[in-house]
Amino acid sequence: MIFSDLSYSYLYLTAGLLILIYFFKGIKRENRVSSLLFWQDLYKEKNSFSFRLKFSPDRMFFIQLLILLLLVTSLLEPVLLRRGVLADRVVLIIDQSASMKVLDSGRDRFSLARDRAVDLIKDLGDTTEIALIGTAGSAELLCDFTTDHEKLVSIIKGLEPLDITIDPVSALNMARNLSADDKRVKIVFISDGVFPEKGVQTDSGNLELIKVGNDTANIGIIDFDFRKKLGRTGEYEFSIKIGNFSEEKTAAALIITGTDNFSNINKGGILHSDNIFLEAHEVVSKTYTLSFDGLTLVEFRLDIDDPYQLDNSVIAVIGGELRDKFDILLVSRGNYFLENILGLIPAARVFLQEEPYFKETDYDLIIFDKIRPLKDYPGKTLYLGVAPPWDNAEVEAIEQIDEITLLDKKSPLFRFTDFRALKIADYLILRDDNAGKGAREVLLSTAAGPVMVAEKRPDKQSLFIGFRLEDSNMPLQVSFPIFILNLINWFNTEQYSPELKHIKTGDSYRFPSCILKRPLKVIDPAGNELPVIEGQEAYFLTDSVRKGIYRIIREDGTEDYFTANLLSIEESKLLESSDLASGSNETYTGLKKYPFWQQLLILVLFLLLLEWYFYYKPALSGGERHESSI
Numbered sequence: 001m002i003f004s005d006l007s008y009s010y011l012y013l014t015a016g017l018l019i020l021i022y023f024f025k026g027i028k029r030e031n032r033v034s035s036l037l038f039w040q041d042l043y044k045e046k047n048s049f050s051f052r053l054k055f056s057p058d059r060m061f062f063i064q065l066l067i068l069l070l071l072v073t074s075l076l077e078p079v080l081l082r083r084g085v086l087a088d089r090v091v092l093i094i095d096q097s098a099s100m101k102v103l104d105s106g107r108d109r110f111s112l113a114r115d116r117a118v119d120l121i122k123d124l125g126d127t128t129e130i131a132l133i134g135t136a137g138s139a140e141l142l143c144d145f146t147t148d149h150e151k152l153v154s155i156i157k158g159l160e161p162l163d164i165t166i167d168p169v170s171a172l173n174m175a176r177n178l179s180a181d182d183k184r185v186k187i188v189f190i191s192d193g194v195f196p197e198k199g200v201q202t203d204s205g206n207l208e209l210i211k212v213g214n215d216t217a218n219i220g221i222i223d224f225d226f227r228k229k230l231g232r233t234g235e236y237e238f239s240i241k242i243g244n245f246s247e248e249k250t251a252a253a254l255i256i257t258g259t260d261n262f263s264n265i266n267k268g269g270i271l272h273s274d275n276i277f278l279e280a281h282e283v284v285s286k287t288y289t290l291s292f293d294g295l296t297l298v299e300f301r302l303d304i305d306d307p308y309q310l311d312n313s314v315i316a317v318i319g320g321e322l323r324d325k326f327d328i329l330l331v332s333r334g335n336y337f338l339e340n341i342l343g344l345i346p347a348a349r350v351f352l353q354e355e356p357y358f359k360e361t362d363y364d365l366i367i368f369d370k371i372r373p374l375k376d377y378p379g380k381t382l383y384l385g386v387a388p389p390w391d392n393a394e395v396e397a398i399e400q401i402d403e404i405t406l407l408d409k410k411s412p413l414f415r416f417t418d419f420r421a422l423k424i425a426d427y428l429i430l431r432d433d434n435a436g437k438g439a440r441e442v443l444l445s446t447a448a449g450p451v452m453v454a455e456k457r458p459d460k461q462s463l464f465i466g467f468r469l470e471d472s473n474m475p476l477q478v479s480f481p482i483f484i485l486n487l488i489n490w491f492n493t494e495q496y497s498p499e500l501k502h503i504k505t506g507d508s509y510r511f512p513s514c515i516l517k518r519p520l521k522v523i524d525p526a527g528n529e530l531p532v533i534e535g536q537e538a539y540f541l542t543d544s545v546r547k548g549i550y551r552i553i554r555e556d557g558t559e560d561y562f563t564a565n566l567l568s569i570e571e572s573k574l575l576e577s578s579d580l581a582s583g584s585n586e587t588y589t590g591l592k593k594y595p596f597w598q599q600l601l602i603l604v605l606f607l608l609l610l611e612w613y614f615y616y617k618p619a620l621s622g623g624e625r626h627e628s629s630i
Contacts, residue, residue, distance in 0.1 A: 003076040074597040095191035097166035103307035139171040164506035217246030220311030220572035244278035332369030385468035417479035428466035511539040
């Protein structure tokens with residue numbers, strides 16, 4: 001039994017006051033006697049009020065004392081605890097996300113969760129079948145239904161939290177598939193409740209949350225990105241977002257360090273420092289421009305001491321270009337804006353001609369600027385204001401002026417850009433049933449249809465833009481130079497690109513396509529060797545579950561690096577944990593609570609009746625017939 005409210009516990013002191021009162025001898029009830037002999041002495045005795053050193057047991061006293069204690073206890077709102085899991089089959093889910101590394105009372109939340117899981121298994125009957133699901137990125141079945149509880153305990157003790165965000169939906173879907181929607185199967189989710197904003201819903205009442213940890217105020221880095229400055233060798237622009245997830249305003253120093261020592265980041269020198277001031281629940285964005293001479297490791301670190309250090313820093317690898325040049329053939333009758341922008345890109349070499357006759361293998365990218373191509377060329381091509389020679393693709397000319405209605409901000413083509421004010425005229429839309437499906441991706445649309453579509457295949461990479469730059473206000477937009485640089489990086493993945501140097505923890509890392517130096521192995525921040533998956537177009541790494549620096553060892557003996565950072569507002573917002581809805585939206589603590597104070601009040605009423613009975617018992621038993629009159 002536990003108490004929900006201890007604020008009235010001081011009232012137990014009234015029991016001592018009641019005991020003290022019973023040490024006094026008060027006025028007794030009037031009795032009739034048969035004689036006036038010793039009347040004065042009897043009168044003095046009945047009307048005296050003296051202190052007794054010896055306590056005289058009295059059943060009325062004990063009843064009243066018990067009533068007093070029960071009333072005070074009911075004010076504390078006592079509840080009885082009972083294990084919530086009562087089922088023959090149990091699906092146990094353990095949260096392994098980054099927020100489980102938060103320290104609560106000197107221990108991380110995952111250690112608390114692990115202990116709760118082990119205790120739960122020990123409390124269940126030996127015949128209870130238990131399945132175990134982990135949430136290391138996507139849901140993973142760690143053990144199917146079994147009665148071998150020792151095996152389950154051994155697996156649980158070997159688990160650890162990872163630097164990733166949780167996907168509770170996939171974990172619950174897997175649990176429901178295991179239970180086949182049988183409501184007699186209990187699903188138990190051990191977590192700190194730090195879930196995405198939408199929360200997790202279930203339409204059954206067989207789900208129970210064992211919540212570990214307390215709501216914690218936190219300040220952390222929730223977003224980070226960087227790019228090369230156009231036309232400025234060695235200059236990079238960094239964008240960072242910092243959130244204050246607490247009820248009070250706070251301040252922290254942001255320290256930027258840089259080093260070429262990849263074995264010890266702490267040896268980096270300070271490049272810049274900034275004081276960050278945040279109101280309660282405020283998110284601030286900062287932009288910094290820094291210059292570097294060569295391959296450099298850069299760290300952005302919040303100089304604060306809190307129980308959650310994982311989101312206090314981000315790391316980036318700068319520099320390390322794989323190629324020195326990128327040859328572009330511009331088939332055009334003249335394009336002032338495009339020629340000048342391409343000339344600012346250090347790695348780009350631009351060749352101009354008006355006729356579409358050339359040897360495509362001599363160029364890394366071919367741009368057709370309103371000049372119809374002769375065929376669908378392999379390799380990398382860009383079509384500006386001209387129909388692409390793709391299979392089953394037709395275009396329709398639109399003459400009116402339109403604003404864009406759809407923009408795929410997730411595409412690397414639009415990093416650091418804002419084209420909300422973009423207007424175009426005299427453009428082409430792509431009439432293609434395959435647009436948006438398979439290898440073709442719609443990036444930009446108007447009300448009439450798509451005007452920017454990308455196509456990626458094993459033998460080619462192509463982009464259709466249905467308007468010339470002169471037929472739009474794009475060159476007048478601040479984002480235009482950035483878009484062109486993004487476009488070249490999108491085509492030229494062998495050239496340096498931030499996508500090749502930085503990812504979020506848990507995301508797949510895609511090695512450059514057409515890379516000649518095959519990656520043999522990757523070493524993660526913990527020193528473990530990770531497997532590299534070979535695909536049709538590139539190599540992939542899927543085990544980026546730890547924050548830090550990843551070392552790539554190539555076939556020719558050379559090395560490269562990339563970094564992974566947490567960058568998750570869900571895992572950083574520890575103060576506002578989402579509720580796990582279970583039927584009636586009730587969140588459990590692992591032990592079900594049954595209120596007990598109502599039963600105590602019923603017992604008090606019974607004792608009051610008992611006290612009344614004992615007080616008037618002489619009259620009820622006919623005691624007045626034995627009284628004598630004077």
